Amino acid sequence: MMDGAVVTRQAKPAGEDGSAAGLVLRDISISIDDAALLDGLDLTVPPGDVVTVMGPSGSGKSTLLAYVAGFLDKAFTARGDVLLDGARITALPVQQRRLGILFQDDLLFPHLSVGANLAFGLDAGVGGRRARRERVEEALAQAGLGGFYERDPATLSGGQRARAALMRTLLASPRALLLDEPFSKLDRPLRKEIRDFVFSHARAIGLPTLLVTHDHEDADAAGGPVVTLVV
Ligand SMILES: Nc1ncnc2c1ncn2[C@@H]1O[C@H](COP(=O)(O)OP(=O)(O)OP(=O)(O)O)[C@@H](O)[C@H]1O
Numbered sequence: 363m364m365d366g367a368v369v370t371r372q373a374k375p376a377g378e379d380g381s382a383a384g385l386v387l388r389d390i391s392i393s394i395d396d397a398a399l400l401d402g403l404d405l406t407v408p409p410g411d412v413v414t415v416m417g418p419s420g421s422g423k424s425t426l427l428a429y430v431a432g433f434l435d436k437a438f439t440a441r442g443d444v445l446l447d448g449a450r451i452t453a454l455p456v457q458q459r460r461l462g463i464l465f466q467d468d469l470l471f472p473h474l475s476v477g478a479n480l481a482f483g484l485d486a487g488v489g490g491r492r493a494r495r496e497r498v499e500e501a502l503a504q505a506g507l508g509g510f511y512e513r514d515p516a517t518l519s520g521g522q523r524a525r526a527a528l529m530r531t532l533l534a535s536p537r538a539l540l541l542d543e544p545f546s547k548l549d550r551p552l553r554k555e556i557r558d559f560v561f562s563h564a565r566a567i568g569l570p571t572l573l574v575t576h577d578h579e580d581a582d583a584a585g586g587p588v589v590t591l592v593v
Contacts, residue, residue: 382406382408382445382448383408383409383447383448384406384407384408384409384411384446384447384538384570385406385407385430385444385445385446385538385570385572386405386406386407386443386444386445386446387403387404387405387406387426387430387442387443387444387445388404388442388443388444388445389402389403389404389441389442389443390402390403390404390405390426390429390440390441390442390443390444391403391440391441391442392422392425392426392429392434392438392439392440392442393438393439393440394425394437394438394439399421399422399425399438400422400425400426400591402442403426403442403589405572405589407538407570407571407572407586408570409568409569409570410564410565410567410568410569410570411565411570411571411586412561412564412565412571412572412573412584412585412586413570413571413572413573413584413586413587413588413589414573414574414575414580414581414584414586414587414588414589415427415572415573415574415575415588415589415590415591416574416575416576416578416581416588416589416590416591417590417591417592417593418591418592418593420593421591421592421593422591423542423574423591424542424574425438426574426591427463427540427542427572427574429442429444430444430461430540430572431456431459431461431463431540432451432454432455432456432459432461433456444459446459446460446537446538447537460534460535460536460537460538461536461537461538461539461540462531462532462534462536462538462539462540462569463531463539463540463541463542464527464528464531464539464540464541464542464544464560465542465543465544466542466543466544466546466547467547468523468524468527468544469527470515470518470523470526470527470530471515472514472515472516474515475511475512475513475514475515476502476507476510476511476512476513476514476515476518476526477495477498477499477502477510477511477512477513479515479526479530480498480501480502480526480529480530480533481494481495481498481533482530483529483530483531483532483533483534484497484498484533484534485533485534485535487535495511497533498511498533499511501529501532501533502526502529504529505525505526505528505529505559506522506525507522507525507526507529510522510526520547520548520552521548521552521555521556524544524545524548524552524556525556525559528556528559528560528563532563532567536569537569537570538569538570538571538572539560539564539569539570539571539572540571540572541560541571541572541573541574541575542574543574543575543576544556544560545557545560545575545577545580546575546576546577553580554579554583557580557583558583561583561584561585571584
Protein backbone atom coordinates (compact mmCIF):
# COMPACT_ATOMS: atom_id res chain seq x y z
CA MET A 363 0.00 0.00 0.00
CA MET A 364 1.41 3.38 -0.93
CA ASP A 365 1.64 6.24 1.54
CA GLY A 366 -1.54 8.29 1.71
CA ALA A 367 -3.75 5.63 0.15
CA VAL A 368 -6.69 4.53 2.27
CA VAL A 369 -8.72 1.47 1.45
CA THR A 370 -11.45 0.84 3.95
CA ARG A 371 -13.02 -2.28 2.54
CA GLN A 372 -11.76 -5.42 0.83
CA ALA A 373 -13.78 -8.08 -1.01
CA LYS A 374 -14.02 -11.66 0.15
CA PRO A 375 -11.56 -14.01 -1.55
CA ALA A 376 -13.07 -15.67 -4.61
CA GLY A 377 -10.45 -17.63 -6.53
CA GLU A 378 -8.60 -20.66 -5.23
CA ASP A 379 -5.43 -18.61 -5.22
CA GLY A 380 -7.11 -16.25 -2.77
CA SER A 381 -7.61 -13.52 -5.39
CA ALA A 382 -10.76 -11.50 -4.89
CA ALA A 383 -13.81 -11.23 -7.16
CA GLY A 384 -14.07 -7.96 -9.06
CA LEU A 385 -11.20 -5.73 -10.09
CA VAL A 386 -7.96 -6.16 -8.17
CA LEU A 387 -4.86 -3.99 -8.54
CA ARG A 388 -1.82 -5.58 -7.02
CA ASP A 389 1.38 -3.75 -6.11
CA ILE A 390 1.15 -1.14 -8.88
CA SER A 391 4.15 1.14 -9.27
CA ILE A 392 4.40 3.75 -12.03
CA SER A 393 7.16 6.26 -12.63
CA ILE A 394 8.04 8.88 -15.21
CA ASP A 395 11.55 10.23 -15.78
CA ASP A 396 12.73 8.38 -12.64
CA ALA A 397 10.11 10.16 -10.49
CA ALA A 398 7.66 7.78 -8.77
CA LEU A 399 3.97 8.55 -9.31
CA LEU A 400 2.59 5.41 -7.64
CA ASP A 401 4.56 3.12 -5.39
CA GLY A 402 3.08 -0.26 -4.56
CA LEU A 403 -0.63 0.55 -4.76
CA ASP A 404 -2.99 -2.30 -3.78
CA LEU A 405 -6.68 -1.87 -4.40
CA THR A 406 -9.75 -4.10 -4.59
CA VAL A 407 -13.03 -3.09 -6.23
CA PRO A 408 -15.68 -5.72 -5.40
CA PRO A 409 -18.47 -6.43 -7.93
CA GLY A 410 -21.15 -3.73 -7.78
CA ASP A 411 -19.02 -1.39 -5.66
CA VAL A 412 -17.65 2.00 -6.67
CA VAL A 413 -14.15 2.85 -5.41
CA THR A 414 -13.16 6.50 -5.83
CA VAL A 415 -9.65 7.70 -6.59
CA MET A 416 -8.96 11.31 -5.60
CA GLY A 417 -5.81 13.40 -5.27
CA PRO A 418 -4.30 16.64 -6.49
CA SER A 419 -3.71 17.44 -10.13
CA GLY A 420 -0.72 15.51 -11.39
CA SER A 421 -0.88 12.82 -8.68
CA GLY A 422 -1.40 10.08 -11.25
CA LYS A 423 -5.14 9.39 -11.25
CA SER A 424 -5.58 9.28 -15.03
CA THR A 425 -2.25 7.48 -15.37
CA LEU A 426 -3.51 4.74 -13.04
CA LEU A 427 -6.70 4.30 -15.11
CA ALA A 428 -4.64 4.18 -18.31
CA TYR A 429 -2.50 1.40 -16.83
CA VAL A 430 -5.56 -0.58 -15.73
CA ALA A 431 -7.16 -0.08 -19.16
CA GLY A 432 -4.01 -1.04 -21.04
CA PHE A 433 -3.17 2.18 -22.86
CA LEU A 434 -0.48 3.71 -20.68
CA ASP A 435 1.90 5.91 -22.67
CA LYS A 436 5.31 4.33 -23.30
CA ALA A 437 6.94 7.31 -21.56
CA PHE A 438 6.00 5.67 -18.21
CA THR A 439 7.66 2.73 -16.50
CA ALA A 440 5.09 0.53 -14.78
CA ARG A 441 4.79 -2.78 -12.97
CA GLY A 442 2.14 -4.56 -10.96
CA ASP A 443 -0.84 -6.74 -11.82
CA VAL A 444 -4.43 -6.09 -12.81
CA LEU A 445 -6.83 -8.97 -12.13
CA LEU A 446 -10.47 -9.32 -13.12
CA ASP A 447 -12.40 -11.99 -11.22
CA GLY A 448 -9.15 -13.72 -10.41
CA ALA A 449 -7.74 -13.69 -13.97
CA ARG A 450 -4.60 -11.70 -14.69
CA ILE A 451 -5.30 -9.24 -17.53
CA THR A 452 -2.14 -7.13 -17.22
CA ALA A 453 -0.61 -8.39 -20.46
CA LEU A 454 -3.79 -8.30 -22.55
CA PRO A 455 -4.27 -5.63 -25.23
CA VAL A 456 -6.87 -3.01 -24.36
CA GLN A 457 -9.62 -4.47 -26.56
CA GLN A 458 -9.37 -7.87 -24.87
CA ARG A 459 -9.68 -6.56 -21.33
CA ARG A 460 -13.46 -6.08 -21.58
CA LEU A 461 -13.42 -2.85 -19.60
CA GLY A 462 -16.02 -0.13 -20.07
CA ILE A 463 -14.40 3.29 -20.05
CA LEU A 464 -16.13 6.66 -19.76
CA PHE A 465 -14.24 9.95 -19.98
CA GLN A 466 -15.15 13.60 -19.50
CA ASP A 467 -15.61 14.10 -23.22
CA ASP A 468 -17.49 11.05 -24.25
CA LEU A 469 -18.45 11.72 -27.80
CA LEU A 470 -21.02 9.85 -29.79
CA PHE A 471 -20.01 9.27 -33.41
CA PRO A 472 -21.57 12.28 -35.20
CA HIS A 473 -22.12 10.43 -38.50
CA LEU A 474 -24.21 7.69 -36.87
CA SER A 475 -27.71 7.87 -35.43
CA VAL A 476 -28.11 7.51 -31.66
CA GLY A 477 -29.28 3.91 -32.15
CA ALA A 478 -26.36 3.07 -34.43
CA ASN A 479 -24.00 4.49 -31.82
CA LEU A 480 -25.41 2.09 -29.24
CA ALA A 481 -25.37 -0.79 -31.72
CA PHE A 482 -21.69 -0.07 -32.29
CA GLY A 483 -21.02 -0.91 -28.65
CA LEU A 484 -23.20 -4.00 -28.73
CA ASP A 485 -21.44 -7.21 -27.85
CA ALA A 486 -20.65 -9.09 -31.06
CA GLY A 487 -22.26 -12.17 -29.46
CA VAL A 488 -25.76 -10.71 -29.89
CA GLY A 489 -26.73 -12.14 -33.27
CA GLY A 490 -29.27 -11.13 -35.90
CA ARG A 491 -30.25 -7.66 -37.05
CA ARG A 492 -33.61 -7.80 -35.38
CA ALA A 493 -32.28 -9.04 -32.03
CA ARG A 494 -29.63 -6.32 -32.08
CA ARG A 495 -32.18 -3.63 -32.84
CA GLU A 496 -34.44 -4.88 -30.02
CA ARG A 497 -31.54 -4.91 -27.58
CA VAL A 498 -30.67 -1.30 -28.50
CA GLU A 499 -34.32 -0.18 -28.25
CA GLU A 500 -34.47 -1.76 -24.80
CA ALA A 501 -31.30 0.06 -23.68
CA LEU A 502 -32.62 3.37 -25.06
CA ALA A 503 -35.85 2.89 -23.10
CA GLN A 504 -33.86 2.13 -19.92
CA ALA A 505 -31.99 5.38 -20.45
CA GLY A 506 -35.19 7.40 -20.91
CA LEU A 507 -34.43 7.68 -24.63
CA GLY A 508 -37.28 5.60 -26.02
CA GLY A 509 -37.98 6.61 -29.64
CA PHE A 510 -34.51 8.14 -30.08
CA TYR A 511 -33.07 5.40 -32.33
CA GLU A 512 -32.98 7.49 -35.51
CA ARG A 513 -32.05 10.77 -33.83
CA ASP A 514 -28.92 12.68 -34.83
CA PRO A 515 -26.59 12.80 -31.73
CA ALA A 516 -26.10 16.55 -32.36
CA THR A 517 -29.74 17.10 -31.35
CA LEU A 518 -29.34 15.54 -27.87
CA SER A 519 -28.96 17.48 -24.63
CA GLY A 520 -25.82 16.95 -22.50
CA GLY A 521 -27.66 14.61 -20.15
CA GLN A 522 -29.21 12.60 -22.98
CA ARG A 523 -25.77 12.26 -24.58
CA ALA A 524 -24.23 11.13 -21.28
CA ARG A 525 -26.94 8.49 -20.82
CA ALA A 526 -26.52 7.28 -24.41
CA ALA A 527 -22.73 7.05 -23.93
CA LEU A 528 -23.18 4.95 -20.79
CA MET A 529 -25.59 2.62 -22.59
CA ARG A 530 -23.17 2.23 -25.51
CA THR A 531 -20.50 1.25 -22.99
CA LEU A 532 -22.75 -1.19 -21.11
CA LEU A 533 -23.96 -2.87 -24.31
CA ALA A 534 -20.41 -4.07 -24.91
CA SER A 535 -20.86 -6.22 -21.76
CA PRO A 536 -17.82 -4.90 -19.91
CA ARG A 537 -16.63 -6.73 -16.81
CA ALA A 538 -15.63 -3.54 -14.98
CA LEU A 539 -16.16 0.20 -15.41
CA LEU A 540 -13.45 2.87 -15.40
CA LEU A 541 -14.74 6.42 -15.03
CA ASP A 542 -12.40 9.39 -15.51
CA GLU A 543 -14.22 12.58 -14.43
CA PRO A 544 -17.26 11.63 -16.56
CA PHE A 545 -19.60 14.07 -14.78
CA SER A 546 -17.37 17.13 -14.58
CA LYS A 547 -18.83 19.01 -17.54
CA LEU A 548 -22.43 18.63 -16.41
CA ASP A 549 -24.14 21.29 -14.34
CA ARG A 550 -25.10 20.37 -10.79
CA PRO A 551 -28.65 18.94 -11.05
CA LEU A 552 -27.73 17.04 -14.20
CA ARG A 553 -24.50 15.85 -12.61
CA LYS A 554 -26.45 14.26 -9.77
CA GLU A 555 -28.94 12.66 -12.15
CA ILE A 556 -26.29 11.15 -14.43
CA ARG A 557 -24.12 10.07 -11.51
CA ASP A 558 -27.04 8.25 -9.87
CA PHE A 559 -27.88 6.71 -13.25
CA VAL A 560 -24.34 5.39 -13.76
CA PHE A 561 -23.89 4.09 -10.20
CA SER A 562 -27.30 2.42 -10.06
CA HIS A 563 -26.60 0.60 -13.33
CA ALA A 564 -23.16 -0.48 -12.13
CA ARG A 565 -24.64 -1.80 -8.89
CA ALA A 566 -27.56 -3.54 -10.61
CA ILE A 567 -25.26 -5.35 -13.04
CA GLY A 568 -22.65 -6.02 -10.34
CA LEU A 569 -19.86 -4.19 -12.16
CA PRO A 570 -16.78 -3.22 -10.18
CA THR A 571 -16.33 0.51 -10.84
CA LEU A 572 -13.25 2.67 -10.42
CA LEU A 573 -14.05 6.40 -10.40
CA VAL A 574 -11.54 9.23 -10.74
CA THR A 575 -12.91 12.58 -9.56
CA HIS A 576 -12.01 15.89 -7.93
CA ASP A 577 -15.52 16.28 -6.52
CA HIS A 578 -16.28 15.17 -2.95
CA GLU A 579 -19.99 14.93 -3.74
CA ASP A 580 -19.16 12.37 -6.44
CA ALA A 581 -17.16 10.40 -3.88
CA ASP A 582 -19.99 10.59 -1.30
CA ALA A 583 -22.53 9.47 -3.89
CA ALA A 584 -20.30 6.57 -4.87
CA GLY A 585 -20.64 5.35 -1.30
CA GLY A 586 -17.53 3.17 -1.37
CA PRO A 587 -13.94 3.53 -0.22
CA VAL A 588 -11.93 6.57 -1.30
CA VAL A 589 -8.28 6.17 -2.23
CA THR A 590 -6.32 9.41 -2.06
CA LEU A 591 -3.15 9.65 -4.14
CA VAL A 592 -0.42 11.94 -2.94
CA VAL A 593 2.05 13.97 -4.99
N1 LIG B 1 2.33 11.10 -21.89
C1 LIG B 1 2.97 11.67 -20.86
N2 LIG B 1 4.31 11.88 -20.91
C2 LIG B 1 4.95 12.43 -19.87
N3 LIG B 1 4.35 12.79 -18.72
C3 LIG B 1 3.03 12.60 -18.61
C4 LIG B 1 2.27 12.03 -19.67
N4 LIG B 1 0.97 11.96 -19.26
C5 LIG B 1 0.94 12.47 -18.01
N5 LIG B 1 2.17 12.85 -17.62
C6 LIG B 1 2.55 13.41 -16.30
O1 LIG B 1 2.26 12.41 -15.33
C7 LIG B 1 1.77 13.03 -14.13
C8 LIG B 1 0.43 12.43 -13.75
O2 LIG B 1 -0.56 12.83 -14.70
P1 LIG B 1 -2.08 12.40 -14.56
O3 LIG B 1 -2.77 12.89 -15.80
O4 LIG B 1 -2.17 10.96 -14.26
O5 LIG B 1 -2.54 13.21 -13.27
P2 LIG B 1 -3.99 13.37 -12.67
O6 LIG B 1 -3.88 13.05 -11.20
O7 LIG B 1 -4.98 12.60 -13.46
O8 LIG B 1 -4.19 14.94 -12.86
P3 LIG B 1 -5.50 15.81 -13.15
O9 LIG B 1 -6.29 15.80 -11.88
O10 LIG B 1 -4.94 17.17 -13.44
O11 LIG B 1 -6.22 15.21 -14.32
C9 LIG B 1 1.72 14.53 -14.43
O12 LIG B 1 2.87 15.11 -13.87
C10 LIG B 1 1.72 14.61 -15.92
O13 LIG B 1 2.32 15.81 -16.36
